[in-house]
Amino acid sequence: MSEALVASQPPGTDTPVPGASGARQFWRRLRAQRAALVAAAVVALLVLVALAAPLLTALEGQDPTTYHPSLIDSARGGVPIGSFGGISADHWLGVEPQTGRDLFARLAYGARVSLAVALAATVLQVFLGIVIGVASALGNRWVDQLLSRVTDIIVALPLMIMSLALLAIVPSSFPRPVLVSLVIGLIAWGNIAKIVRAQTLTLKGLDYVLAARLSGWGAWRIARRELLPGLAAPVITYAALLVPTNISAEAALSFLGVGVKPPTPSWGQMLTAADVWYQAAPQYLLLPAGALFVTVLALTVLGDGVRTALDPRAASRLRVGTGRRNETGGAGTGKEETS
Template sequence: MSEALVTVEAAGTESSVPAASGARQFWRRLRAQRAALVAAAVVALLVLIALGAPLLTALEGQDPTTYHPSLIDSARGGVPVGSLGGMSADHWLGVEPQTGRDLFARLVYGARVSLGVALAATVAQVILGTVMGVAAGLGNRWVDLVLSRITDIFVAMPLMIMALALLAVVPGDFPRPVLVALVIALVSGWSTTAKMVRAQTLTLKNLDYVAASRLSGWSTWRTAVRELLPGLAAPVITYAALLVPTNISAEAALSFLGVGVKPPTPSWGQMLTSADVWYQAAPQYLLLPAGALFVTVFALTVLGDGVRVALDPRAASRLRVGTGSKREARAEQAAPQAGTRARRQGGAKTEAGKEDRA
C-alpha cells in the first residue's frame, strides 16, 4: 500500500513526510491515552492470572474444590478459624465459610470462567451480528425487511427473563459455562451489532469501489469479504471491546441468581451469591469477588473507550490538535514569537552585513 503524504508545520516551514500506516496510527493514538494503557495492563494481568490459575494454585499448594473442615468453626455457624477469614501461609486469602475451600484458588479459577464466558459470548455476538447486518444491508428489499424485523425482536427481548427460561429447560449435563456463553450471545448483543453493521453496510455499498465490484460481476459473498469487511473492522472492533464488560456483568448476574455456572465450578457471581450472608463474619469473602468484578469491568470499559477513540480519526484529531478555538489561540500565541524570531534573525543579518562592509 502506498503511503499518503501529510503536511506538517514546524518552525514556520512546511515539509512532506509519509503518514504512518493504519496499524501504526492506531497504536500511536492508543499510546497517547495513559488511562487506556493502564487499563490494557490490568486486563493483560487478569488474563495472565486466568491462564496461569493452575500454576498459581500449585504454588500455593491448594485447589478450588477441596474442603477443609478443620479450618471451619462449626460452633459459630461455619465461620473460618483464625483472623482475616483464616489467612495463612497455606491459604493466602483465607477460606470460604462453611466449606473451607481455598478462597485464592476459587478466585483465580473464577477469573477463567468469567473472562472465558464473556470472551466466547462476545465472539459469537460479533460473528452473528456481522453476518446478519451484512446480509440485510446487501440483500434485496424483502431480505432486508425480514432480517431487520428478526433483529428488532431480539433487541426488545429482555435478557434476564429469556436467559432464566432457557437455562431452566436445558439438561443439567450440558457444560454450564458453554451454555451461559451461548445464552448471552444469542439473547443479547448480536442484535445491536447487526443493526450497527447494517447501517454501515448501507453507507459503504454506495461508495464507488463497492459499486464497481458489484457491477463487475463479483458475487455478494466476495464483495462482502473483499470490500466491505475492511471498512467494517473499526466500528465492529470498537463495539466488541465495549461488549466484553457487559457480558462479564451478565454472567455474574446469572450466576448470582443461581442459574449460571453451577458448583463446584467457581465463578465470581456464584461466590457473591453465597457471600451475601457472610459479609459481617467474613467480609473478604464478599469484597474479593466484588472487587475483582469491579476492577475487571472498569478496566475493560476504559480500554474499550480508548480503542474507540484510537479508531475514530475525528476523536483522535481532536485529541491531537484540540478544538478550533484552541488551535486559534495557539496560532495567536505563536505569531508574536515568530515575529520576534524574524526580527532577531533580520537584526543578526544586518549586523553581519555591516561587519562584511567594514
C-alpha cells in the same frame, strides 16, 4: 484500496498499504491514552491469572474444591479460624466459610470461567451480528425487511428474563459455562447487527465498492474483500464494550442460581454464597465483588480507549482544537507586542 481499482493502475505504481498505516495510527493513538494503557495492563494481568490458574494454585499448594474442615470454627457457625478470614502461608487469601475451600484458588479458577464465558458469548454475538447485518444490507428489499424485523425482536427481548427462562428448562447435564455462553450470545446480538447493517449501507455507496461490483464480483466476494475491512473498526469497538457487559450478565445469572453450578467456581456464584457472610466474613464477599468490579471497569475503560483510537475524528478534533488555541495565542501575543 479496492483490488478492482488497484488492478486498473499502471504497472510500477506504488500502492499504499492502508492496513499497516492504520495499525500504526491505532497504536499511536492508544498509547497516548494513559488510562487505556493502565486498563490494558490490568486486563492482561487478569487473563494471565486465569490462564495460569492451575500453576498458581499448585504453587500455593491448594485447589478450588478441597474442603478444609479443620480451618472452620463450627462453634461460631462456620467462620474461618484466624484473622482476615484465615489468611496464612498456605492460604494466601484465606478460606471459604463453612467449607474451608481456598479462596485464592476459587478466585483464580473463577476468573477462567467468567472471562471464558464472556469472550465466547462476545464472539458468538459478533459473528451473528456481522452475518445478519451484512446479509440484510446486501439483500433485496424483502430480505432486508425480514432480517430487520427479526433483529428488532431480538433487541426488544429482555436478556435476563429470557436467559432465566432458557437456563431453567435445559437439563443440568449440559455443561453450564457453554450453555451460559450460548444463551447470552444468541439473545444479545441484535445491536451489533444494527450497527453492521448501517455501516454496510454506507460502505455500499463508496467508489471502491461500486468499482468492485462493476468488475463483476459477487456479493460474497465484495463482502469479504471490500466490506469486512471497513467494518473492522466499529465491530472491534463494540465488541470491546460487549465483554464487560457479558461478564456482568454471567455474574448476574450465577448470582440468581441459574448460571454456573457448583463445584465449578465462578465470581457470580461466589457472590451468591457470600450474601449471608458480609458481617461474619466480609472478605468472602469483598474479594469476588472487587475482582468483578476491577475487571468490568478495566474492560470498559479499555473499550472506550479502543473506540477513541479507532475513530479518526478524535485525532482531527484534537489537531483542530490545538491549532485554534495556537492561532488565538499567537494573535493575542502579536497584539500585545504591537500595543
